[in-house]
Amino acid sequence: MKKTSDLLQGTLDLLILKSVSLQPMHGYGILLRIQQLSQDRLQIQQGSLYPALYRLEHRGLIKAEWGESENNRRAKYYRLTAAGRQQLKVETQNWNRLSAGVVGVLDASPEEV
Amino acid sequence: MSFRSRFTSTLSALSRRQRLENEMDAELRFHMDAYVADQVRMGVDPEEANRRARVEFGAVESLKEECREARGLRFFDELVQDLRYAARGLRKNLAFTMIATLTLALGVGANTSIFSLVNAWVLQPLPYPDADRLVDIHTLDKKLGRRSSVSAADLEDWRAPNPFFDGFAGWRDSSSFTLATATVPEQVDGAQVNADFFRLLGVRPALGRDFSAAEDTPGAAGVAILSDSFWRSHFGADPATLGRSIECNGRPVTVVGILPPDFLFPLVGRASMWMPFAFSSAQRQDRGNRFLQVVARVKPGVDVARARAYLEASALRLEQSYPASNKDRGVLIQPVRETIGEQSQRDAVLILFGIVGCVLLIACTNVANLMFGRAAGRQKEMAVRLAIGAGRFRLMRQLLTENVVLFLLGATFGVLLAMWGVKWLANSIPLELREFLPNAGVLKIDLPVLLYSFAVAALTGLVFGFAPALNCLRVALGDSLKESGSRTSTGGASSRVKKALVVFEISLALIVLVASGLLTKSMLRMYSVDPGFQTKGLVTAKISLPDSEYADKARVEAFFANLLERVQRLPRVETAAASQVIPFVNINNGTGYFVEGRPAPPFGETPRAGFAAVTPDYLTALGLPLLHGRFFTEQDRADSTLVAVINRTMAQREWPGEDPIGQRIRLGRNSVKIWTVAGVVQDVKVTDLKEPPEAQLYLSYRQFPMQTMYLVLRTSASVTEISGDVRKAVSSVDKNQAVYDWATMEKRIMLAEVPDVIVARTMSLFAAIALILAAIGIYGVISYSVASRRRELGVRMALGAGIGDVLSLILGQGLRLTLLGLAVGLAGAFAATRVLSSLLFQVSPRDFVTFATVSGLLALVALIACYVPARRAAGTDPVTTLRYE
Numbered sequence: 001m002k003k004t005s006d007l008l009q010g011t012l013d014l015l016i017l018k019s020v021s022l023q024p025m026h027g028y029g030i031l032l033r034i035q036q037l038s039q040d041r042l043q044i045q046q047g048s049l050y051p052a053l054y055r056l057e058h059r060g061l062i063k064a065e066w067g068e069s070e071n072n073r074r075a076k077y078y079r080l081t082a083a084g085r086q087q088l089k090v091e092t093q094n095w096n097r098l099s100a101g102v103v104g105v106l107d108a109s110p111e112e113v
Numbered sequence: 114m115s116f117r118s119r120f121t122s123t124l125s126a127l128s129r130r131q132r133l134e135n136e137m138d139a140e141l142r143f144h145m146d147a148y149v150a151d152q153v154r155m156g157v158d159p160e161e162a163n164r165r166a167r168v169e170f171g172a173v174e175s176l177k178e179e180c181r182e183a184r185g186l187r188f189f190d191e192l193v194q195d196l197r198y199a200a201r202g203l204r205k206n207l208a209f210t211m212i213a214t215l216t217l218a219l220g221v222g223a224n225t226s227i228f229s230l231v232n233a234w235v236l237q238p239l240p241y242p243d244a245d246r247l248v249d250i251h252t253l254d255k256k257l258g259r260r261s262s263v264s265a266a267d268l269e270d271w272r273a274p275n276p277f278f279d280g281f282a283g284w285r286d287s288s289s290f291t292l293a294t295a296t297v298p299e300q301v302d303g304a305q306v307n308a309d310f311f312r313l314l315g316v317r318p319a320l321g322r323d324f325s326a327a328e329d330t331p332g333a334a335g336v337a338i339l340s341d342s343f344w345r346s347h348f349g350a351d352p353a354t355l356g357r358s359i360e361c362n363g364r365p366v367t368v369v370g371i372l373p374p375d376f377l378f379p380l381v382g383r384a385s386m387w388m389p390f391a392f393s394s395a396q397r398q399d400r401g402n403r404f405l406q407v408v409a410r411v412k413p414g415v416d417v418a419r420a421r422a423y424l425e426a427s428a429l430r431l432e433q434s435y436p437a438s439n440k441d442r443g444v445l446i447q448p449v450r451e452t453i454g455e456q457s458q459r460d461a462v463l464i465l466f467g468i469v470g471c472v473l474l475i476a477c478t479n480v481a482n483l484m485f486g487r488a489a490g491r492q493k494e495m496a497v498r499l500a501i502g503a504g505r506f507r508l509m510r511q512l513l514t515e516n517v518v519l520f521l522l523g524a525t526f527g528v529l530l531a532m533w534g535v536k537w538l539a540n541s542i543p544l545e546l547r548e549f550l551p552n553a554g555v556l557k558i559d560l561p562v563l564l565y566s567f568a569v570a571a572l573t574g575l576v577f578g579f580a581p582a583l584n585c586l587r588v589a590l591g592d593s594l595k596e597s598g599s600r601t602s603t604g605g606a607s608s609r610v611k612k613a614l615v616v617f618e619i620s621l622a623l624i625v626l627v628a629s630g631l632l633t634k635s636m637l638r639m640y641s642v643d644p645g646f647q648t649k650g651l652v653t654a655k656i657s658l659p660d661s662e663y664a665d666k667a668r669v670e671a672f673f674a675n676l677l678e679r680v681q682r683l684p685r686v687e688t689a690a691a692s693q694v695i696p697f698v699n700i701n702n703g704t705g706y707f708v709e710g711r712p713a714p715p716f717g718e719t720p721r722a723g724f725a726a727v728t729p730d731y732l733t734a735l736g737l738p739l740l741h742g743r744f745f746t747e748q749d750r751a752d753s754t755l756v757a758v759i760n761r762t763m764a765q766r767e768w769p770g771e772d773p774i775g776q777r778i779r780l781g782r783n784s785v786k787i788w789t790v791a792g793v794v795q796d797v798k799v800t801d802l803k804e805p806p807e808a809q810l811y812l813s814y815r816q817f818p819m820q821t822m823y824l825v826l827r828t829s830a831s832v833t834e835i836s837g838d839v840r841k842a843v844s845s846v847d848k849n850q851a852v853y854d855w856a857t858m859e860k861r862i863m864l865a866e867v868p869d870v871i872v873a874r875t876m877s878l879f880a881a882i883a884l885i886l887a888a889i890g891i892y893g894v895i896s897y898s899v900a901s902r903r904r905e906l907g908v909r910m911a912l913g914a915g916i917g918d919v920l921s922l923i924l925g926q927g928l929r930l931t932l933l934g935l936a937v938g939l940a941g942a943f944a945a946t947r948v949l950s951s952l953l954f955q956v957s958p959r960d961f962v963t964f965a966t967v968s969g970l971l972a973l974v975a976l977i978a979c980y981v982p983a984r985r986a987a988g989t990d991p992v993t994t995l996r997y998e
Binding site for chain 1: 118119122123136137139140141143144145146147148150166169170171173176179180181182183184185
């Protein structure tokens, strides 16, 4: 199982932005959502996404607000800002280009070279 | 992303630090609880779930630290840490901290004081709207290169509609008014101005109204605007003063306005009453009668150079049309700011600022040297910190923080010192001169000055703290830990830097000393100038008889004859005399003259002489030596032969090798009056001790009565002792007249020369500071060098070196540094002192004697500073030294 530290920092940021773009959520929710969407292929260490969250907030890509959680506790909810939406678009394109490139390289067979 | 978002994010994190921490805790706790709850729901034992959560979360603290860093907080956390550490370090090493702080306080204090001058007089804008469009205009005598006042006729010509100027306003040189009061008439400083003067400046009276355009036409009713301070002192700040009629120069005048409290126009100086005045038709005709000062406002967007070109073209036209009065007369136009700058000795202020910068650099150098010494003791500490994983950048930052804190501490004390310094400077400016300075000469340490001081301290702290910090770190990176003790012989690189610093500071000190030496010598030269008369025991005062009652010249003559007779009889008055012009009071423009029997010179080449109507006793009162012929007597009357007395310079210029007595001159090209030279007197300095001798012409007050005269009394009494009796004498002749502008001759000389004296004195103070600091600097370096060479010296002595050998070894080292510093300094001074030329009187900016004396002094002081540690080194017992190691 991959550890988060092996996940490229930019990738974690991208995953967070994507999760938050679907609906405002708290940190634990984001973590569960990433695991769920990746069908548990991506495991993120508890707590490790907070520095990333703070960083993204610092950069103005997401915004935090306190709200009620499903079990009636105060929790900090993050949502995407306009700048975040823009960034998500750009990053997604970058990611797609990168992964297509990587796949292209990895799929190469001796005949093609 | 956006810089703004990051900035506000950091800012809000900083300002609500506690809240951020609480929120972070709450958020992480929520996460943990939710995780544990989910685990329990999935059937994990609560105990086990909690354990898993803790494992999964890992080190919560480092996680939080990462979050803080993400918020840009780490920098600040570390800063606080560094500051705390710096404070602890400085407290621990109190002797170092105190010496360094004191040194810096001297440097920063001197700097701040002078910067407050620069700020108030050079940087602050003038307090008028669009002040940069205000220009000051003079007539320029192109032959003599001298500026003079402007004639009303010329001014009227300039006023013709043109695309360059919004307007012109003239005022009369040094006016004053006699104000009738319930008791004695009072003389009040004032100014006579064109009605649009205040409008042109963009100043409105705080109360009442401005002059109307019609009020400076002939025959208009008298009106006046008062200064705020005069309104307060004489009218108790009563608003009902507006509309009141006061009697001024013998005619009724209505007060129409009160100026704002802070209004000041340094070109006019002190003025309590402002009155509009009309040009008489004679003034409008006579272009040779130049009696106006002129200020003008150029139109928005018009360059001063273009405005100047317009006026110069106009002056050329006037030269052709009116050669009799305007030949070789050009115009001088410059921003008002420039004129005020000249008045406030801007050049001298800037030179002082430069010098005080050198003093600061010397102080910083000393402190840097101290830091090097201190760093030597801390290498081990640094090495340990590096070894256990502190980042180099981090350590460097910490050392720099410490240095900057030290400099800021120095700046704090420096500013306290400057508060006193500024007071000292402001108090050294005589009251009489303050009104001619921007902001009335008030100096204060305001926000810009404070910002400047602390910015300078922080900057010098970074610059001068950098090398010691770097050195500390570099040595620590090397082999500090391996060394057994701290007594290694001088670390090569740092020792070289230290020596370079000492050379640098000695050279700076030399520059400061040379500047101070030159100025002091110049001041002494100035004071050794013979003014040409006995300056001690002379009391002077002014009387201006108004046109209204004294249009008849016979009455003027009778008034002064009568008055002097009475004053002469007063007790303690040795001699009473009067003169239209007295030394060290600003003068008239003199007069042109024509020698009989010689062809009249072409227009514009008429010789000129200063000129004064005097009473016969003027010679005795002043103690003026008579060289040939005779002075005036009471028998030189309007109906007797017209006689003139000339001074030596005029005699030598016009009649070299001849006897001037009996020569005849006229004072106007077509004048019918012919004056016969009756005597020659010694030259007298008229405006300033520094002026070259000029031609001077005296006439008898009975043959040339003047309404404005100065009383000149040779007396053992002081101004306060004599002025009451003189006032009584004046009112017994005419009860409506006032005597004013009292001052001893010595005071007048002092006022004329005081700017040079202040500059020289301030410079000497800086030179003393520079000398002391340089001595401390070289003492420090040599002491350090002796301390670190103890073992070497011990070995030398053990091998038979005598005390003399050790002394000469150490002194030789000091001498080498000193000589190198002197050489660099001399080169620097040689290049730099040229900027002093304008301040020097009869002293070359490269005066050999000054350069040599000052170098000798500095070398001597440096050697003494080296001798102390050298003596100590020579005195130590080699056995102890070696055993100590």
